[in-house]
Amino acid sequence: MSIIKKLALVVVSLSLVAVSSVSSAKPFSPKKPVELIIPAGQGGGADEIARLVQGVIEKNDYASKPVIPINKSGGSGGEAMTYVKKKAGDEHTLIITLNNVLTTPVNQPELGIDFFNDFTPLARLITDTFLVWIATEGKNTAGVETFDDFIDLAKGNGLVMGGTGSMSEDELLLGMMRGQFGFDAKYVPYSGGGAVAKGLVGGESDFTLNNPSEQMGFYQSGDSKALVMMTPERNPAFPEVPSSYELGYPDLEYYMMRAFMAPAGIDAEVEKYYTGLLHTVYHDDEFQTFNIDDGKLMSWLEGFGLKDFLAIEYEKHGEIIKNFN
Amino acid sequence: METVGFLLDGIFTSLQWFNLALLIFGCLIGLFVGAMPGLGSVNGVAILIPITFIIPPTAAIIFLAAVYYGAMYGGAISSVMLGIPGASTAVATVFDGRPLAVKGEAMTALTAAAVGSFVGGTVSVILFTLFAPPLAEVALRFNAPETFALMVMAFATFVGLGGDDVPKTIFSILIGLALSTIGLDLITGKPRLIFFNIPGFLHGINFLVLAIGIYGIGEMLWTLEETKGKVQMSKLSVNMKEVGRAFGALKKTIMAMNIGSFLGFFVGILPAAGATPASLMSYGITKQLSKNSKEFGEGVPAGVVAPECANNSASTGSMLPMLTLGIPGSPTTAILLGGMILWGLTPGPLLFTQEPEFVWGLIGSLYIANFFTLVLNIALIPAFLMVLRIPFAILAPVIFVLCVTGGYAPTQSLHDVWLMLLFGFAGYILRKLDYPVAPAVLSIVLGPLAEKALRQSLILSDGSMGIFFDVSEKPIAAVIMYIAIVLLIMPAFGPLYRRLFKKKQTA
């Protein structure tokens, strides 16, 4: 086809807009760039995955239109969730989740978000876990070698814990541990996992409950060490860190899910398309390698399995929040 | 020295023709994005991250460094030519850059900005190469109490910035601080000041919304009133005499260059501070130490050099906490950090020893980018000046379009565009009644940083303010705090002292 013919085609299609909007039997594919809403700021764990997904899609041409990450970090994800709620029926909006999608509707009822009816869950790609970190040369945690040492120490002394913001996952976890082990700590909120890690190594806090990737640099340099990983099994990225099951604390299990959701009220076709797209991304070699090296768990889940999982997690978080208050 | 070798390698790598082409292209993109109000290096870097999956990592870093530096320069262009800060780092550039342009000395302002930026960039690269490891240690020890002390010092340097009317100046500072508390409270996790439950307030008030409102919309309304829409914004001529004069004016700004470069670098390496406080502080301190501090704000080249020098110096400096501690000082470095992780690099203390090619390649390309942006900038000055030839009646709507898109783009919310219009109108009315507006813009920038650091410190100290003054426990914080207090008191005692001193002379 010559250039002129191509151009003519474009001009014709431009003028036939109204006609083209009539639905056809063709399977769905995005008509414009897809907005990928990130309910957190730049540089965090969710942001990282969102941009990785964007890059993988773009590099391999998995989708006909690009995916554009947009950060809406206001109100612990409240702003992002209200935005997606308002976009009901929109076929070009996705949201990547942190666990704040489970807690924010409960903590901020005035937003009027109904977790089960305002979103269409598509797929869970990854779960991230948490570890208990201390500084190798921490002045208050000197001599702590195991998680049990740590609990003994923490019971007697008011330790300082660095965290990523009030009512965020790690403060809820602290609440969970308080109930389980009977120790309390002074919670200092920072902005972002990086600042939390630095506060620990810089001697401002005594321990943190951070994601693997957020503490990776200081872990590799030997400045901080992990005492326990809150999963049933050890993680290949941290071979010497025991799992909570091994230590005999199976209740100490917690995940951060990286799932994708669409607004409510989209067609089954659209849902199928995006789930398929995410599935392609999930099985991309680069995507797999990156996440496994980063200590994340690849855990694909879709359909009814995902809905059940979300329902259980939502209930669990509601419980944690209730106990916390 | 080994590091110098790596640095030279980095520089030579970026001089290969493919990389060089990318570099110049990146600088141009950066300049353009930086000059657009509301858009900054963060937007440039964000779109390029996916591209870097396609080109090799070294080329990607060079490209990103070029965009980053280009945007640092670009911010100054719109500050001077349009009076709207192109980026947060260029807010302080408006204070003197704009008056210079209005006086018809836009050439001087642009030259000062370009040369200042270059000097700042150069000094910071040298400092970085020589002192990176010990400085990383300093950055690590710089915690919440130290940060708060530094913020108090930043405010202290600005005591003299307000107008003559004390209650109005204080009002301006306080309203800026109060606006900065809107949104989610980090410490308690509770939403604050969500007026009428509008979700747009949840993300707080982006300071760019206030700055674009006041300096974009407000300034346009002001000009409209002054000129009745008939006059061109300023007269100018570009000839060799003008060029000579512009460079001549720089001789008097050596002090500003020193303050900007060193202070900028130091503030830049501190985690969570970054280039914006650095440029504001260096403007404030240069003004206080200058012999003709009264003329600041009316258009002196030193007032352009100081912040521009500092923001470039700080942007190299802020690579340090990003690389060694994994803490991004700005959204741009946050995205860069994300990029690094995606390339398989782990930021942390080991990065310097494990990936020296990457680290010094980045620093080397920052430096080369710095040089080429200077060249491009000086070469493009005549093109920038063409903006001033556009008749006001055409320029005004274009600026309004820039303001609207610039207010929308950072948060992608129309809510912020409304706020921007409101601030623009209110700022215009208040300015007519001698309420100084610059203090409000400063405090909305520094407010969130200061509040966070203050309240983190108070949690650590169980509510005691003593944490900031205890020389044995927190020596850095205490020293900075005492300097800040002296700086705060000095202007108040200045007139008193002078009066006493004069009496002595006459007696």
Add this chain to the structure above:
Amino acid sequence: MSITNKITVKRAEIAVAVILALCSIALMIKSSENRITWNAEENMGAGFLPFYLSLGMLICTILTIIKFVLKRSPQSKDDTPFIDAVAFKFIAVTIISLVVLVLAIGYLGIYFSLIFFLAFYLRYFSEKSIAFITIFAITTPILTFLFFEWMLKIPLPQGVSEPLFYPVYDFMYGGFSFAVKMIFIILTVLLPTALVFLTTRFIK
């Protein structure tokens, strides 16, 4: 006597001070929705800082009012009009057209709203010909689109006009070669832009 003469600097000063005082009080009330205490048992509440900051604002406005009453500030003695009639008209037109623009963006999307805004504003303030204004008002949104949506990938609001852009996106991200896209851009954008620049020289 027209309205602009009645609004003197003096009157504006006191009116603004009173409005700011009321705003400060409103802010204090709003702040106290969160805990505003700070004492030995409990750390600083979320409302503490905003509350006392707005209290400080209130004090400042009261001082301004006192200075006004005592005639200590230059504005309190100034009986000249706050704004003259001609400037008032210009500013009112500008503000109203901006408000209409933002309202329109929410419904019509930014690109079409800009066409109307630019056409109106240029017609009202400049003495340019209709030909110039037409070209200018159409080219600016196109450039805005290319810059934001294509180069920076920042979606701007499109409102009801969104379906009109689907074919454009199909073209942008379709399988056309880079050369075809560039030729298309030159034909649709750069040529008209060049025309605008030429017309600034030749068409009044």
